[in-house]
Amino acid sequence: xxxxxxxxxxxxxxxxxxxxxxxxxxxxxxxxxxxxxxxxxxxxxxxxxxxxxxxxxxxxxxxxxxxxxxxxxxxxxxxxxxxxxxxxxxxxxxxxxxxxxxxxxxxxxxxxxxxxxxxxxxxxxxxxxxxxxxxxxxxxxxxxxxxxxxxxxxxxxxxxxxxxxxxxxxxxxxxxxxxxxxxxxxxxxxxxxxxxxxxxxxxxxxxxxxxxxxx
Numbered sequence: 001x002x003x004x005x006x007x008x009x010x011x012x013x014x015x016x017x018x019x020x021x022x023x024x025x026x027x028x029x030x031x032x033x034x035x036x037x038x039x040x041x042x043x044x045x046x047x048x049x050x051x052x053x054x055x056x057x058x059x060x061x062x063x064x065x066x067x068x069x070x071x072x073x074x075x076x077x078x079x080x081x082x083x084x085x086x087x088x089x090x091x092x093x094x095x096x097x098x099x100x101x102x103x104x105x106x107x108x109x110x111x112x113x114x115x116x117x118x119x120x121x122x123x124x125x126x127x128x129x130x131x132x133x134x135x136x137x138x139x140x141x142x143x144x145x146x147x148x149x150x151x152x153x154x155x156x157x158x159x160x161x162x163x164x165x166x167x168x169x170x171x172x173x174x175x176x177x178x179x180x181x182x183x184x185x186x187x188x189x190x191x192x193x194x195x196x197x198x199x200x201x202x203x204x205x206x207x208x209x210x211x212x213x214x215x
Contacts, residue, residue, distance in 0.1 A: 001026040004048070004056040006033045006040075007210035010106055010171035011067035012055040016205035017167045018071045022078045026057070030212030033111055068102050071164060083164050093150065094158050097143060097165035101172050105139035109175070132179045140176065140186050143169075148188040155195045162196055170196050174207070 003019065003026040005012030019026050031054050032039045039045060040052045049056040049065050057064045057073075064070050075083050084091045107113070109132045117123040117131060147165075151158050157165035173193050176183060183190055196202040207213055 002029060002058040003027070004029045004031050004045070004058075005054050005210075006031050007207045007213040009033065009054045010110070010175060011053070011102070013171040013174075013205060013207065014067045014102070014167050015055045015057065015070050015074075016210075017170065017202055018074050018083065020201035020205050021081065021083065021162065021167075021199070022074055024074065024078060028211060030210075032212065068098065068164075071167065075164075081161070083162065083167060085158060085163065090158060094163045094165045097147065097157055098163075098168045100139060100143055100146075101165075101168040105136060105172060106168075108135040129179055133181050136172070136176050136179065136181050140172075140181075140183075140189065144186040144189050147192070152188070155192070157189075157192045162199065162202075166192055166196050169193060170202055 001019075001024060003012070003015060005016065005028065007030070031045060033054070038052075040049075040054060046052055048058075048063060051065055053065065055065075055067055055070065057070045059073075064073055071083065084094055114128055114132070117128050118125075123131075147157055154160065156162050157169060169189060170193055173183060173189065203209070
C-alpha cells in the first residue's frame with residue numbers, strides 16, 4: 001500500500017491511525033498542502049485524486065479517496081483488530097459519532113474553507129479563528145453530551161478498545177487546541193483521547209512524528 005498524506009491533515013491522520021492500529025504497512029508520500037500554492041493542486045496529483053485532497057490510499061491497482069471510506073475499506077479487508085463493535089446498534093452509534101466529527105465539524109474548518117474566508121471573502125485572522133472555534137465548540141458540546149450519556153464509564157468513546165469514533169476524535173481535539181479552544185468542558189472526550197495516546201498506533205501517527213513534519 002501507499003498513502004499520500006500531509007502530516008497535519010486531520011483526514012490523513014485518521015487513516016494513519018487506522019493503518020498502524022491494524023498493523024498495515026503503507027509507503028508514505030507527502031503532499032504539502034501549503035508549499036507552492038498547495039501540492040494537492042498539481043496536475044500529477046490531480047490525475048491520481050481529482051478531488052485534490054488528502055488522503056489517497058493506493059492498494060495495488062486500486063486508488064481510494066476519502067478518509068472514512070478508506071477506514072471502512074481497511075475494516076473490511078483487515079477486520080482484526082476491529083475498529084467497529086460487533087453489535088449492529090453499537091456499530092451505528094460509533095459511525096454516528098465518527099461522522100459527527102468527519103462530516104459536521106471538520107469540513108467547516110478545513111484548510112480550503114479557511115483559505116476561502118481569507119482570500120475570497122477577505123476575512124481577517126481573528127474572524128477566521130472565531131469561525132473555527134464556533135463550529136468546533138458547537139460540535140464538541142453535542143458530542144460530549146451524547147457520549148457521556150450513552151457510554152459514561154467506558155475507557156474509549158465506546159468500550160475498552162478504540163473505534164472509528166476515537167480515530168476521528170484525536171485529530172479533532174488536536175486541532176481544537178491549535179485554535180485555542182478550551183477543552184475542560186469536555187472531560188468525557190478528553191478521557192477517551194488520553195486512552196488513545198497510550199497506544200502506539202495513535203502516538204506514532206501524531207503529526208510531529210511524520211517524515212514530512214517540520215524539524
